[in-house]
Amino acid sequence: MKDIQHLLRVAVIFAAAIVGFLGIRHLLVPESFGKYGHYRAASVDEIAALPMRYAGEDACKRCHSQQAAEKAKSSHKRIACESCHGALLAHADNPRSDVKPRRPKEAEMRAFCGRCHARSVSKPAKFPQIDLAAHNPDAPCNMCHQPHQPM
Amino acid sequence: MFDHSVIPALRDALHLVTGFIYPNELELQWSVLIVLYPYITGLVAGAFVLASLERVFDVKVIKPTYRLALLVALAFLLVAPLPLNMHLGHPERGFEIFLTPHTSSAMAMFGFVYIWYLMVVLLMEIWLDYRKEIVLWSRSEKFWPKRLVYKVLTLGVDNISPRSLEIDDKVGKFLTVVGLPSALLLHGYVGFIFGSIKANPWWSSPLMPVIFIFSAMASGIAGVMLIYMFLNWVRNVKIDMPCLDMIAKFLLTAIIVAFSLEMLESIQTIYEAEEHFDIISLLVEGKLFVSMILIQILMGSVTPIILLSITQLVSLSEKARKFFYALAGSLALIGILAMRWNVVIGGQFFSKSFLGFTTYKMELAGREGLLSAITLEVLPFIILAGLLYLLPPWEKEESGTAANG
Amino acid sequence: MRKFTRSQFLKTAVGAAFVAATKAFAAPLEAADKFFREPPWKRKKPYWGYAIDVTKCIGCGRCADACKNENDVPREPFYFRTWVERYILRRSGEVQVESPNGGIDPWSDIQDPETVTRSFFVPKLCNHCEHSPCVQVCPVGATFKSEDGVVLVDQKYCIGCRYCIQACPYGSRYFHPVKHVADKCTLCYHRIKRGQKTACVECCPTGARMFGDLSDPNSAISRFYEYEPTQVLKAHIGTEPKVVYKGITKEVR
16 A cells, blocks of 8 residues: 555546546536537527617618508519618618618619629529610619619 | 738738639638647657557667657647647637537547546656656755755655555556557547548548558657757767667658558549549649648658668668668658648648639748747747756666666 | 346347347348438427529629628628629530629629620528538537527637638638637528528528528428429538528539
C-alpha cells in the first residue's frame, strides 16, 4: 500500500478534477439545453421573436383598400405591395414614420420595371417582356401603363 | 476588432475569383492557423509513436530519444489547441465544447481525446518515468524555486523504494500500450474532421485519417530526430549513431507508407473520375502545383525517400549519414507542412459548384496572419526549452550507465 | 448466486441458437419491409417545406434583396441567405453560371445569344435538409433542426468554428463579419411563426417561390411535392433537402 501511495494521490487528483468538471458543467450548461434535442430550446423562441420588416399585404390593404382593389383586378394581382414598394412594417405601424413606400422616379422607371419586363432569353417565354431599347425608349413606363392596372 | 479588415480584403478578392463560385464561398473559412493545427497534432502523435517503439516494442537502441520524444510530444500538445481557439469567432465560448459536446461532431470529440491524451497518457507517463529523479532533485536542488516545483511534482510522496519504482514502470508500460492507440486516435480523428466532410470531395475519403496518421508519424519522427541532433550539437555530446540510424529507418518507413497511401488515393480519384474530377485536376495543375507537386511530392516525399534509401543501400561515413538524415528530415517536415496546407487550404479553393475557384491571401499581422502562425510554430520550442530545463532527459542515461557500469 | 446447471445451460444455448437461426432466415426478408421510412411531416405538425418553380422565375432578384432587408444580412456581395443564379447552356456544351451580387444587381447581356440552347434562373437558399450535414458537424449544438423542420443557428451559443460552413454542400452559410457566428436562412422563422410568409416568398412577383406546411396534406406545398416533377440539389449526398425544384436541368449544382 505504501508503494502505491503516490498513485493513489494521482487518482484523488483526477477524481477531484472530474467531480469539479461535472459540477462546473452543471452550473454552466444553459437551462433549456436538451429540452427538444441537442440545442438550447430557448434559442428557438429568441429567433421567433426577432423583429419583422415586411408587413405583409393584409396590413397594406387596411388603409390602401382602393389601390388594393385596383391591383386585384389587374395582371399584377399576385404581386405583393412590398415587392415594389419595399419593406414597410414601420410604415404600417406608424404612417408618420420615416420609412416611406418606394415609388420609382420617372428617370429610374424603365430600369425598375425592366428588372422584370426587359426581354431576356433566360426568362420564361410566356412572361410579358419588351425590348427596352426599341419599346418607346424615351417614355417612362407609366405614361401608358399604370402599375396597379398595367394592361 | 478584426472583422473590419475582412470586408475590404474580400472586396479585393472578388476580382480574383475565376469561374463561378457560390456567392458565400468567396471567404476562405479556415486560414493558415487550421493548417498548423493538424501539423502540430501530427508532431505530437509521431513523437509519441517513436517513444512507444522503445517502450512497447522494446526497440532498445532508440532509448536515448525516449524521454526527449515524450517531452517534444508534450511541448507540442500544449500548443495544439491554441490555433484552434484563436481561430474561433468567439474564443470565449470555446469551453462549450466540453459542456455540450455534440456526439455526432468529430470536432466535439477533440476535447475529450485531447484531455485524455494530455492528462492520462502523456503527463502520467512522463511523471511516472521521471518520478525517481523528481524525488531526488527535490532533495538536492539548490535553486529554491526549482526545488519547490519538484516538491510539488512529488505530490508529497518521496517514496522511491525499488518496489514502488517497479510498479511505476509497470503502470507506465501499460499507459504506453493505451497511449499508442490514443495517439493514433488523436491524429486519426484530425484526419476524420476532414475525411468526414461529404460536401467536399477533396477531403471526403476514408483514407484521410490513415494518411494523416502515417504522415504524422513521419513528421514526429523527423522532428524528434532533428531536435535530438540539434541538442547534441549544442551540448557538444556525441550522437548515438545506432540510435540515429534506427530512427532514420523508421522515418523512411513512415514516409514510404504515407506517400504510398497518398498516391493510392490520388490514383483512385483519377481512375473514378467523378463529377468533381475536372475541378480537382485544375486545382492540382494550377493553384496547388507548387505546394503539392513540387513541395509536397517531389521535395517532401520523393527526395527524402531517395536520400534515406541511399543511406540504407550504400555504406556511408558517419558524417555523411548525419548530413543525409538532417536533410531528409528537414525536407520531410516541410513536405508534410505543405501537405497540411494542400489539404486545408487547397480543399477550400474550389467551389462546391465545381465551376470555379476563390482565392486566399494570407495576412501578415492580424490574428490569423503569418506572424501568428510563426509564433505558434516557435512556441512549442520555447515550452520544450522550459521542459528540458526542468526535466533534463539526458540525466537518466548518464546516471543509468553509471549504475549499470 | 443461483446455480446454473448443465441442463439449464444447454437449454439456454439451444434457445439462443434457435433464435439466431430464425433471425438469420427472417432478417433478409424483413429488410425489404424496412425500406420505407416515413417522412417526419407525417408525424409532426407543422413541418415546413419549400419549393421553387424555375419555370416561373424571371431573375428579378427581389427575393435576395428582400431577404437582406428582412434579416439584416450584410449588404456586401459575398454574404447571402438567398441568392439567384443564372445558368446559360450553350450548344458547345459550355455551362456558364453567374450571380451578380446574388442576383440583386442587373444581369450582364448574354454574349452570342444564337449559341445559347437554354438559359434560366435558379434561386438558391438553405435546403433545410432532413439530414443536415451542418447540424451533424456542429461541435456544441449551436445549429440544429427545430421540431418543425427548420435548420436554425443559435447565435448566442455558436462558437464560430465555421465547421458547418465547410460541411454545407450548397454554400448556404456564411460567417457573419460582425456577429462572428455562422449565419444562414432561417426560413424567416420569425415571420412564419407569426403566420406571415417568408420575405422572399412575399416579394416574389411570379410565384416561383413557395413554402408551406408539409404536414397538411391539402396545402399547396404538399400538392406541389406530390404532383409536380421535382428534383433536389445534389441528391446523391443523401442530405434530403426540403427545398425542391421544378424545371432545373442536370447541369444545376
